[in-house]
Amino acid sequence: MSTDPAAVRVRFAPSPTGFLHIGGARTALYNYLYAKKNGGVFILRIEDTDKDRSSLDSFLESITESLNWLGTTPDEGPVVTPREPGVIKDKGGFGPYLQSARQEKGIYKEALDRLVPSGGIYKCYCTPEDLKQRREEAVSKGLEPGYDGRCRDLTQKEKEEFESRGIKYAWRIKTPDEGVLSFDDMIRGKIEVEARMVSDFVIMKSDGMPTYNFACAVDDHLMKISHVIRGDDHISNTHKQMLIYGAMGVPAPEYAHLPQVHGTDGKKLSKRTGAVSVEEYRDMGYLPGALRNYLALIGWSTEDSQQIFKEDELVKKFDLSRCNTSSGIFDPQKLDWMNGKYIREEDPRNLAKMAFRWLNEAGLIDDTDNIPRVIDAIKLEQEKIESLKGIPELIDFLVKDDIKYDEKSVEKRLKKDGVKKVLEDVVGIFEKAPDFTVPGLEEAVRQYVEKEGLGAGRVFHPVRVAVSGRMKGPGLFEMLEFLGREKVLGRMKYAIDHLT
């Protein structure tokens, strides 16, 4: 098509449902990736033609937050600043980006007016109740449930009759009675449907609000959207939108329909089968990079099935034509693995930064600026961290003064014959150790083990539990050095007196 890369303009157009759904996030991501890959523009548009305005602010705030967190910040779209609640500004020159605001501006009315002279649309005076009844009748007779075209060819007299009775009308678009409606999907190829399957549909409701398909088509056109990348639940809408473009006499954008993301039960992702919003994943301690990477792989892959993508590698390698056609299931286990992978690769300083809220909650950050110490503790446990949220539990015994002794560990490693003597001996060794660092400590302890003719475990295990309160942890000597002589000795003596 166009050779001008700047011509690529894509949009993510959610309706305000409270938060960014994981499936929506995937759609947003693919749009973002496609835009960046092609030097284009990623736009956020809110499809709120049917919602009340009350919850809009919080939705906007939440979706903006989620999009930013995921690293898919829109280039254009509505913007709210926390400092000015209720004030929605536009970023970009194609606003407003809220359909409710566009409606107030008269954009859809104007588009409709331009359509009237063509004769391709007409007023429909049927009431919703009539429509419903007729639809049910048709279905019960085994006929198509679509609109029967009753108002399509009303005479002038009939129209006047309706008007004089003050009956409200909606605007319908005339759809072809025969032939096929077809479009080329970038990832599925040609998608056709018999024209007669699409009956005259409403584009403007009797309350003056545009229907979804009309608003969508008008806005995509006005915002110069070049590619529409969305879920495949919109496939049948596409034929309708193409009809609208046809009536408007403007070219339609390119379309790419993504397969859906389902829950582990194979059904639509729902709270029943796990977390559904980006916010929830953030709050569970996932890294944004991990979620983004994972999401990218539901429905898209490289030729070599690459799993982990660094930095801008995703943008570089993303390719719409390599997208799948079949729906995928969101697998939390694989996300967990990926999250661990990202955590192991991450700089401990950033880990501490990202985990700040949980560190703080757990009381691991104090006012003595112990953050460097926390970072070092994270470094020691890094390979074991599964989520940001789990960090405090992993490092608290390294950072806090007081520790909790795990009952099972005490039972298994301390309350055994001979442990007391071993610990006392080791205390002696530690008191005499010239410096309290890994090499010296390790040598001294191993010498002791050999001299006593014990298995290493007979010494290592009790010391570990005495000092940390648990059986799991970093390498013993790394842990000892980190804790320092004073804490180590204090904890060991406590253990000797109370726990052996």
Added chain:
RNA sequence: GGCGCCAUCGUCUAGUCUGGUUUAGGACACAGCCCUCUCAAGGCUGCGACACGGGUUCGAAUCCCGUUGGCGCUACCA
């Protein structure tokens, strides 16, 4: 019901368009082994799939038809 979309290991997928290079490759999960002071991480091995039935062809996971199944749409919702 009608229409549309989809169909490779339990899951994400490569391979399908351009049939042979495939005893169908990778990743997650699972099992075992190695490493090892614990837990992890890491390494190795194993388990495990072309939904079914016809056709076309010397040859089909790949092309065609049908069946079955899943999902979606069928609104003056988006």
